Amino acid sequence: MSSIFREEIGEQPAVAARLLSEAAGPVAEAAREIRDADPAGLLIAARGSSDHAATYAKYLFEIRNRLPVALAAPSAFGLYGSPPRVERFCVVGISQSGASVDICTVLEQARDQGALTVALTNQPDSRLARAARVVLDLRAGPERSVPASKTYLASLVLLAMLSDALDPDPDFSRALRKVPDSLRQAIDLEGSFDPVVEALDAPRMAVLGRGYHLATAEEVALKITETCYSVAEAQSIADFLHGPVAAVEPGFPVLLLEAAGPALQQMRELSKQLAGLGAQVVRISDDRLDDRMAISVATGLPESLTPLPLAVAGQLLALRLALLRGLDPDRPRGLRKVTITL
């Protein structure tokens, strides 16, 4: 069964390559403005998949750039009409459509307070873009599938480019240029997904990551919930061990997002602990694993960039799980492409 979601997943290497060659100018301008403003931190407003891109930004800018990142509660700005004083922050809005009323409200009020505002959007003529001093265009082309794929990936690429422009590092720049190939590598693995897909054919599951891959866990869990109607709960392994681990019983499926880095040892220990409880543990990993219950996307990228290929593997996993269940991944029940929340 052909699907628009699958088609758009396949476009991602080209989307990443296009940004790397065309977006350097606006990214450099954003970096210059941020350096001039010298903000106490970034405040990022986003919903859905874009909010998971914001989670990636939190780890990336805090660890690579040592810049604190807060995720906005849009209702404080809109619904409650009592916005926090954000003039010492750089306020960033991420929205594919640029039309989410609550996200636009955050940027407009921040601009009116005098804060530096930046928009990441696929619609550079949108209301969100008009509220921003600097606009970073996702350049992803129209996204027609309800579950987002290429606009999520494009947000991550732009955020990584911005992080590099703020604190340039030749190794990181070189790795960034390898991202399109790494995405192709993830896509080429699709044929080997069946054992993992079948293991996740369940009404509920946990999707766990830590550090940089908390974002990947959130995004993959959302893809699975949207396209397969499973309740897939995403969490940091640290929070999972503070309570939700109690729900694990024999056969309970757990998907681990696992990449080389300081969190790896903890992930491996958790994996053993969960297997001991009888959980059905499967993995998406950047390691070369000889394990049919793992999808191995061994790209050699630094941990800060593995969220890009691993998210693509997760999108394909959600797609194949939907097809296994005879569901149409392009049109999840109850959802529209643009969700308006006030």
Place this chain on the structure above:
Amino acid sequence: MSSIFREEIGEQPAVAARLLSEAAGPVAEAAREIRDADPAGLLIAARGSSDHAATYAKYLFEIRNRLPVALAAPSAFGLYGSPPRVERFCVVGISQSGASVDICTVLEQARDQGALTVALTNQPDSRLARAARVVLDLRAGPERSVPASKTYLASLVLLAMLSDALDPDPDFSRALRKVPDSLRQAIDLEGSFDPVVEALDAPRMAVLGRGYHLATAEEVALKITETCYSVAEAQSIADFLHGPVAAVEPGFPVLLLEAAGPALQQMRELSKQLAGLGAQVVRISDDRLDDRMAISVATGLPESLTPLPLAVAGQLLALRLALLRGLDPDRPRGLRKVTITL
């Protein structure tokens, strides 16, 4: 069946009353230090239930005090060893035990950077307290049940007192003094819980709130997951409508946390929409509802304080659901009282 969890739930009116009469001094000192430091915002580090108290703090300080609040990613400080520069923030740690290594690390590094540090803990001689310039003692007495109740409530009371000390308002102060009675009122309702408890006897469910009650949704979902082993996913209704709503099918249980305030109309509309999809909608509300599928805790408190009695109702709901299933709420499988994450 008697349980320690039930006993500690019952202690909460006394815990709140004790804080209101004994903690005013340290709270005033914390407010003075924060005013002097004039931070760009608060950065709060916490795990588990304490992290839900941090979510409450986000709405409370952003809306009441117009002070931006960021929730810390502890791994940036500890695991990755590359802490963000937080000297322009007031850094707050919340931990019942004061022993969570990752939370202590955040406060220690913030102190070493020169940031103002504040600890909320039930152990005023703990490592967390030693890293803080100002210590707010939860004064909750030993908490023996693994699922937290009175230390969560005590954190909320202290946060509300601190918000009031920063921006005093006689109406808010008066309402705060009514909190112990409102908790008694929630506890006295326990006998009427059966229809709601039976409706939630399912392996998976969603627990939804918005604004101030996102924290309540997170905490009640965790109580249900810990004590009843259901996968209970907590979300803002805004995020829920961006994807997870697709998982709703006939009979799917949804628990709404609903209080008078700007989000109420949206909650009511969502409730109708979910009922239209065949979901089994139950509510914890601060309205006087004539509906056996609602727990009505009509306290007359302002929305900013309803998270306290509604959380207590949610604790009792989790307790009764555990008892219905023949589970021991004091000792969830796989959990210990103090979870050490590095």
